[in-house]
Amino acid sequence: MAGKQSSLILCQIASKPSATLAKTDRTQDAAGGGSAGSPSTRHMTPNKLPSFDQFLETRVSKWHWPLLMLMGTFLVLASQLVPREELTKGKLRTKVMAAVGSEAVEQPAAEKQQVPVVQQVVLPEGPPEALDSQLAGCRTLKTDPIPVVDTAASLRVLETHTPEQRQQAENFTAAVAACSDFACLRQANQLPRAPGQFRFPHFFVIGFPKCATTSIYCHLIQHPQVQHPKEKESHLLTGQCTSPGLECSAEAQQHYVVDILNLAEAAQAKMTKAAFEGSTHYVMEADWFAEQLLATMPWLKVVVSLRDPISQAIAMHLHNVGHGRPSNCTVEANETSIYHCIRRSLKDKSRYAPKIQKWMEHFPRDQLHILQASSSRAYENLTKQEAMAAQLQGLKGFLNMDQMLPSSELPLTNYKHQRGNDDTLGRYWTLKRWEIEHLVEIARNSTQDLVQLLGQYNYAGEQAQAEWMQNWEDVWQDNLSRCEEGRSAPCKVVVS
Ligand SMILES: Nc1ncnc2c1ncn2[C@@H]1O[C@H](COP(=O)(O)OS(=O)(=O)O)[C@@H](OP(=O)(O)O)[C@H]1O
Numbered sequence: 176m177a178g179k180q181s182s183l184i185l186c187q188i189a190s191k192p193s194a195t196l197a198k199t200d201r202t203q204d205a206a207g208g209g210s211a212g213s214p215s216t217r218h219m220t221p222n223k224l225p226s227f228d229q230f231l232e233t234r235v236s237k238w239h240w241p242l243l244m245l246m247g248t249f250l251v252l253a254s255q256l257v258p259r260e261e262l263t264k265g266k267l268r269t270k271v272m273a274a275v276g277s278e279a280v281e282q283p284a285a286e287k288q289q290v291p292v293v294q295q296v297v298l299p300e301g302p303p304e305a306l307d308s309q310l311a312g313c314r315t316l317k318t319d320p321i322p323v324v325d326t327a328a329s330l331r332v333l334e335t336h337t338p339e340q341r342q343q344a345e346n347f348t349a350a351v352a353a354c355s356d357f358a359c360l361r362q363a364n365q366l367p368r369a370p371g372q373f374r375f376p377h378f379f380v381i382g383f384p385k386c387a388t389t390s391i392y393c394h395l396i397q398h399p400q401v402q403h404p405k406e407k408e409s410h411l412l413t414g415q416c417t418s419p420g421l422e423c424s425a426e427a428q429q430h431y432v433v434d435i436l437n438l439a440e441a442a443q444a445k446m447t448k449a450a451f452e453g454s455t456h457y458v459m460e461a462d463w464f465a466e467q468l469l470a471t472m473p474w475l476k477v478v479v480s481l482r483d484p485i486s487q488a489i490a491m492h493l494h495n496v497g498h499g500r501p502s503n504c505t506v507e508a509n510e511t512s513i514y515h516c517i518r519r520s521l522k523d524k525s526r527y528a529p530k531i532q533k534w535m536e537h538f539p540r541d542q543l544h545i546l547q548a549s550s551s552r553a554y555e556n557l558t559k560q561e562a563m564a565a566q567l568q569g570l571k572g573f574l575n576m577d578q579m580l581p582s583s584e585l586p587l588t589n590y591k592h593q594r595g596n597d598d599t600l601g602r603y604w605t606l607k608r609w610e611i612e613h614l615v616e617i618a619r620n621s622t623q624d625l626v627q628l629l630g631q632y633n634y635a636g637e638q639a640q641a642e643w644m645q646n647w648e649d650v651w652q653d654n655l656s657r658c659e660e661g662r663s664a665p666c667k668v669v670v671s
Contacts, residue, residue: 305437306396306403313393313588324581328399329447332371344369344445351375352442355429357421357471364474368446373400376436377449378476378574379468381534382458383527385490386480387558389589391546392453394567397581402441402448409435413456418463421471449574453478459524461533469537476574477538480546480557481527481625483650484618486670488520489513489604493591514610521617528624535632544573545634547643556646557585558671592670603667608658611666615651622647 306324333344350363354375364374380391396403411431416423423431432438441450457464458479468475482490492513534543546557546566556562564583571578587594595601606614626644629635635643650671658666 305405309396309403309407310393312407313389313396313586324397325399326444329371329444332447333369333445336369340369343367344372347372348442348445351446352438354438355432356425357428357432360432360472364472372446373449373575374474375438375441375446375450376452376472376475378451378478379457380451380453380478380480382455382479383481383487383530384455384459385487385494386482387585388453388455388480390585390587391478391480391570393586393588394581394584395451398571398576399580400448400576402437402444402450404435404450404452405437406435407452408454408456409452410454410456411435412468413454413460413464416467418467419470421467449576458530458534461530465533465537474542476542476544477534478544478546478570478573479531479534483647483671484521484525484527484621485517485614485654485668486650488517488525489668489670490591491520491524492516497591512606512610513604514606514614517614518617521614521621525618526621528621528628531625532628535628535634540633543634544570545629546570558587595669600667600669603669605665606668607663608655608666609662611651611655611658611668615655618647618651 306326310324333341336344347363347366347368350366351360354360354363360375368374380388380395382388392407395401409431411423411427412421415427435452436450438450441448457468468477481487531545546569557566563585567583567585568578571580593602622644626635626640629643630637630640654666654668657668658664
């Protein structure tokens with residue numbers, strides 16, 4: 176407080192000469208005089224305001240300088256008495272108040288902190304540029320054009336608010352908008368919200384890789400209640416932050432909170448859009464990341480998608496080859512079989528249970544959504560035409576948003592495999608019967624572990640567990656049905 180007052184006085188004193196200087200310059204210009212520092216204007220004339228130099232010569236040099244120095248010393252000493260944290264908070268608040276033109280109001284937080292109120296913000300017409308380019312990136316096999324997102328639709332909820340709820344909405348928005356680090360977000364997200372507002376960020380899509388996460392992303396960013404991140408798959412949290420507590424530099428936190436999560440647009444929409452991001456690295460780093468993420472953002476909802484592990488491993492293999500990553504898992508010089516690659520993946524990266532377990536252990540049941548888990552017909556339903564609507568509705572219900580928007584269809588994006596139809600197989604891989612049988616055996620064992628976890632942590636009842644198992648079994652048997660006779664006979668393997 177003492178520091179603030181003294182800086183105010185100092186500002187007043189310091190600002191006077193410059194105001195005088197500006198005035199003096201204009202007067203001299205109008206009178207056709209020389210520049211402020213030219214010898215001809217050095218002497219004060221009775222009816223003119225003094226120039227800055229004159230001011231210094233006549234008054235400041237006599238008695239203001241000692242006073243200024245005294246005030247300066249006092250200011251330095253006073254600032255040492257104010258805790259660092261207070262200074263930073265003050266700075267953040269000033270920044271947001273300046274940015275959104277706000278005024279301070281009382282808020283009911285434990286630590287009584289003044290929260291600025293965000294003034295009415297008019298959203299630009301049509302989707303923001305970044306959203307447009309992200310939608311354009313959602314390449315789809317379907318011929319339907321990507322629908323236009325009604326970016327202002329979520330704001331309509333504000334029109335139904337009572338004055339009290341309106342104030343709550345303003346307070347929550349302002350508190351979140353003031354944040355540029357995780358600790359601030361934790362504090363702001365404890366504030367009461369008005370109906371229709373989401374915590375910031377609201378959810379993550381964490382994987383698994385090659386399980387249609389891009390299509391889920393593309394579906395969701397078309398939803399009017401969703402705030403798209405500026406960067407898809409930034410990996411910042413796993414790449415730059417460490418355990419314990421997701422520690423990373425202030426710059427990294429600011430970049431993440433403000434830029435990646437697109438804080439300004441979320442604040443413009445008064446937090447009526449659910450901000451999110453996603454990276455398949457997150458699920459893969461479950462061993463340390465699940466616990467730390469929850470500790471950092473205890474309100475966060477997390478979405479996981481799974482796919483038959485053999486298909487997932489084959490898709491991952493194709494992805495790696497496509498990205499020029501050398502495939503050193505074939506044993507014989509001219510061998511074209513991917514068997515060794517897939518076998519290795521199934522024992523390691525495509526084993527879902529150990530990763531999922533970490534997320535289940537740390538995240539409360541109502542904050543972790545496993546796509547396909549709750550459906551009456553279990554797996555692969557997300558991508559099945561006749562079942563995807565229910566899966567998508569379940570997802571948006573979990574996220575507390577309108578389940579019917581933006582559509583009931585999951586786009587087909589980021590595809591590498593040419594899909595077949597009733598008459599054609601599409602892209603297939605040739606494997607020997609014994610190879611598939613062996614892969615299926617590994618996949619079946621690890622799926623049993625997974626299904627057991629689904630039951631243990633209350634994600635799927637007995638029937639859903641059995642159906643889940645059966646669904647993947649169907650994919651495996653379908654591939655085995657295309658084998659010719661004999662243990663080493665070739666089979667045409669397609670992915671789910
Ligand atoms: N709607 C729909 N129906 C069927 N299949 C679908 C759909 N959407 C995505 N996919 C398939 O999902 C694979 C891409 O998954 P990801 O986007 O998660 O991959 S990535 O890890 O982000 O690179 C990729 O699989 P592959 O083609 O086998 O590579 C996509 O074809």
